[in-house]
Amino acid sequence: MSEQDQILNEVTSSEYKYGFYTDVESDKVPPGLNEDVIRMISAKKNEPEWMTEWRLDAFKIWQGMAEPEWANVHYKKPDFQAISYYSAPKKKQINGLDEVDPELLKTFEKLGISLDEQKRLTGVAMDVVVDSVSVATTFKKTLAEKGIIFCSMSEAIQEYPELIKKYLGTVVPKTDNFYAALNSAVFTDGSFCYIPKGVRCPMELSTYFRINESGTGQFERTLVVADESSYVSYLEGCTAPQRDENQLHAAVVELVAMDDAEIKYSTVQNWFPGDAEGKGGVFNFVTKRGICERGAKISWTQVETGSAVTWKYPSCILKGDNSVGEFYSVAVTNNYQQADTGTKMIHLGKNTKSTIVSKGISAGHSHNSYRGLVRMGPRAINARNFSQCDSLLMGDRCGAHTFPYIEVKHPSARMEHEATTSKIGEDQIFYCQQRGLDMEAAIALIVNGYCKDVLNQLPMEFAVEAQKLLAISLEGSVG
Amino acid sequence: MLEIVNLHASVDGQPILKGINLRIGAGEVHAIMGPNGSGKSTLSNVIAGREDYEITEGDIRFHGESILELAPEERAHLGVFLSFQYPVEIPGVTVSNFIKTAINESKKARGEEPLDASSMLKKMREKMDLLEMDKGFLSRSLNEGFSGGEKKRNEIFQMAMLEPTLAILDETDSGLDIDALRIVANGVNALRSPQNAFMVITHYQRLLDHIVPDYVHVLFKGKIVKSGDKSLALDLEERGYDWIKKEQE
Numbered sequence: 001m002s003e004q005d006q007i008l009n010e011v012t013s014s015e016y017k018y019g020f021y022t023d024v025e026s027d028k029v030p031p032g033l034n035e036d037v038i039r040m041i042s043a044k045k046n047e048p049e050w051m052t053e054w055r056l057d058a059f060k061i062w063q064g065m066a067e068p069e070w071a072n073v074h075y076k077k078p079d080f081q082a083i084s085y086y087s088a089p090k091k092k093q094i095n096g097l098d099e100v101d102p103e104l105l106k107t108f109e110k111l112g113i114s115l116d117e118q119k120r121l122t123g124v125a126m127d128v129v130v131d132s133v134s135v136a137t138t139f140k141k142t143l144a145e146k147g148i149i150f151c152s153m154s155e156a157i158q159e160y161p162e163l164i165k166k167y168l169g170t171v172v173p174k175t176d177n178f179y180a181a182l183n184s185a186v187f188t189d190g191s192f193c194y195i196p197k198g199v200r201c202p203m204e205l206s207t208y209f210r211i212n213e214s215g216t217g218q219f220e221r222t223l224v225v226a227d228e229s230s231y232v233s234y235l236e237g238c239t240a241p242q243r244d245e246n247q248l249h250a251a252v253v254e255l256v257a258m259d260d261a262e263i264k265y266s267t268v269q270n271w272f273p274g275d276a277e278g279k280g281g282v283f284n285f286v287t288k289r290g291i292c293e294r295g296a297k298i299s300w301t302q303v304e305t306g307s308a309v310t311w312k313y314p315s316c317i318l319k320g321d322n323s324v325g326e327f328y329s330v331a332v333t334n335n336y337q338q339a340d341t342g343t344k345m346i347h348l349g350k351n352t353k354s355t356i357v358s359k360g361i362s363a364g365h366s367h368n369s370y371r372g373l374v375r376m377g378p379r380a381i382n383a384r385n386f387s388q389c390d391s392l393l394m395g396d397r398c399g400a401h402t403f404p405y406i407e408v409k410h411p412s413a414r415m416e417h418e419a420t421t422s423k424i425g426e427d428q429i430f431y432c433q434q435r436g437l438d439m440e441a442a443i444a445l446i447v448n449g450y451c452k453d454v455l456n457q458l459p460m461e462f463a464v465e466a467q468k469l470l471a472i473s474l475e476g477s478v479g
Numbered sequence: 480m481l482e483i484v485n486l487h488a489s490v491d492g493q494p495i496l497k498g499i500n501l502r503i504g505a506g507e508v509h510a511i512m513g514p515n516g517s518g519k520s521t522l523s524n525v526i527a528g529r530e531d532y533e534i535t536e537g538d539i540r541f542h543g544e545s546i547l548e549l550a551p552e553e554r555a556h557l558g559v560f561l562s563f564q565y566p567v568e569i570p571g572v573t574v575s576n577f578i579k580t581a582i583n584e585s586k587k588a589r590g591e592e593p594l595d596a597s598s599m600l601k602k603m604r605e606k607m608d609l610l611e612m613d614k615g616f617l618s619r620s621l622n623e624g625f626s627g628g629e630k631k632r633n634e635i636f637q638m639a640m641l642e643p644t645l646a647i648l649d650e651t652d653s654g655l656d657i658d659a660l661r662i663v664a665n666g667v668n669a670l671r672s673p674q675n676a677f678m679v680i681t682h683y684q685r686l687l688d689h690i691v692p693d694y695v696h697v698l699f700k701g702k703i704v705k706s707g708d709k710s711l712a713l714d715l716e717e718r719g720y721d722w723i724k725k726e727q728e
Contacts, residue, residue, distance in 0.1 A: 426531075427567045433551035434527050434561050435577070435637065436585035445580060449571030449620070 278336025281308025627654030664689030
């Protein structure tokens with residue numbers, strides 16, 4: 001109730017709320033991409049030879065690829081030679097919070113995610129990525145006692161090379177797609193997480209991304225490995241400062257869920273969406289995929305309110321028998337934002353199950369597409385899928401599109417697909433107003449109700465933030 | 480309390496209300512009757528501030544001040560409540576969440592502190608008992624899958640929670656069986672006080688057996704053509720509207 005109030009209070013503030021930028025000295029390579037730049041990134045990070053070679057191999061693959069054009073989005077393609085591929089805050093080697101750049105800490109305070117508070121109050125362990133380099137990692141000790149590894153990708157390459165060699169690129173290979181290849185060549189940091197056999201991770205693991213430097217791309221790489229019968233819930237939040245030019249974000253997330261393991265991966269994405277005229281904003285081209293072994297479960301939940309252009313399909317490969325994949329998504333587009341997002345559920349094993357719940361909300365001049373593939377392979381006996389794709393339109397200048405792809409190769413498969421398109425009715429708004437809610441509060445309430453099935457999947461503290469974001473991103477969209 | 484002066488209103492250029500005059504004082508119950516299409520629902524929507532209607536002439540005053548320029552929520556904050564003839568569904572929003580939000584938004588607008596969770600719950604329980612409602616009701620999605628009777632009862636429940644000074648009941652009796660009608664009427668009667676007033680729109684005398692009005696008005700072709708006490712409603716029940724129509728022609 002008081003939360004609701006706060007949310008509604010914040011609705012009255014407008015413009016992109018996180019549009020300040022932190023004045024931190026940073027170590028940035030000149031724009032452009034070639035083998036030398038990749039070697040330089042690798043050298044700056046003191047990477048072993050095998051990693052440098054891995055990157056160079058990816059770069060070669062990338063050079064032979066073309067940018068995908070099948071998505072229902074239109075934008076000016078980034079000039080990949082004009083981007084700086086590495087930007088790290090100077091003064092690394094941090095042993096505690098007191099050594100973190102105070103400017104940076106202020107940034108976190110403005111975002112309402114002061115690490116201290118996070119540590120004390122929420123028990124969330126955070127790996128904070130600002131412009132691609134992990135700055136501080138908390139709760140490492142508590143986790144270490146359980147044998148859980150949670151660290152930056154750079155550290156993992158140094159400390160756990162065997163695990164990285166074994167799993168990196170196994171779910172999203174370098175050859176997968178244009179952006180995945182680019183990411184493999186130039187990723188600067190990200191998070192690595194390993195949960196040992198039979199361990200239930202006692203806290204939500206969280207990474208906070210933020211693009212700070214102008215003209216930089218952010219290429220993080222996340223790898224989560226849940227060993228047999230383990231469980232982990234992983235949260236990812238994203239913001240970016242307000243800038244005129246478009247910033248590129250091309251991340252890769254790989255999840256490995258071994259026999260009977262469970263991974264819950266939640267994202268609240270709030271990159272700068274561009275201004276009301278469609279200028280600026282982040283291009284969010286992300287590849288996320290998980291693989292489920294026997295009896296394993298992967299659940300993706302995403303609340304996407306930001307970015308000028310979103311191209312993103314968190315997917316599950318249900319390789320093992322009895323494995324389960326879930327995808328819960330809310331995607332909001334306003335003004336001139338474009339989103340083409342959805343999921344792929346690849347059923348390979350017997351008795352595999354998947355659930356897709358997608359809620360699209362379009363306002364302003366925006367376009368919002370759901371694109372999903374459900375494939376049931378020839379050995380996927382008794383595979384089952386349930387899909388629900390709903391679209392909500394606000395105003396008459398926006399668009400909602402649904403592209404479901406279905407491929408079934410075994411007769412025992414069962415699929416259900418439900419889709420609805422609705423508009424926020426004037427009747428609903430008037431009803432709320434008659435009870436004392438103003439227009440913004442009415443819309444926030446109606447939209448949150450509409451997204452409830454997805455928001456319920458989020459951990460508590462994230463659900464509250466997501467509700468606020470929904471309200472903020474739809475400000476002024478009706479009326 | 481409410482003063483309607485020579486009110487003319489139209490929808491899409493089509494005049495519906497053609498000079499309504501009505502005064503409702505504190506403590507009073509006024510019944511508005513009339514054949515279909517006479518403008519009863521338009522009148523209630525116009526008082527509540529719905530935008531689809533254009534006021535072409537006249538005024539609506541609440542406690543002496545014109546409310547024509549006020550948004551619907553501002554009128555609600557002043558204590559105007561409309562029990563809808565067709566309450567809308569809002570999927571995913573529970574009855575309790577909706578009422579909490581409504582009460583606290585109104586309190587905020589009046590500069591009052593929000594009601595704390597335990598007082599809220601206590602009040603909800605109290606009002607639910609009054610309306611003989613099931614506890615499970617609170618966690619259901621607002622009006623979604625509700626029967627006609629449940630929707631109307633939910634309207635009266637919200638009214639009981641919001642404690643308006645002027646409550647307009649737009650055909651609250653339609654779709655109610657005899658038992659539900661009695662319960663709803665009891666709920667309304669329990670809220671009657673010298674400080675608040677009711678405007679009850681209905682087609683049937685039977686509701687007025689339970690909610691006894693001080694005044695009865697007949698609306699016909701956008702005008703109040705007859706006013707009287709409760710015996711007028713009985714007359715209408717017996718003779719229908721034809722004699723009034725004839726009188727007008």
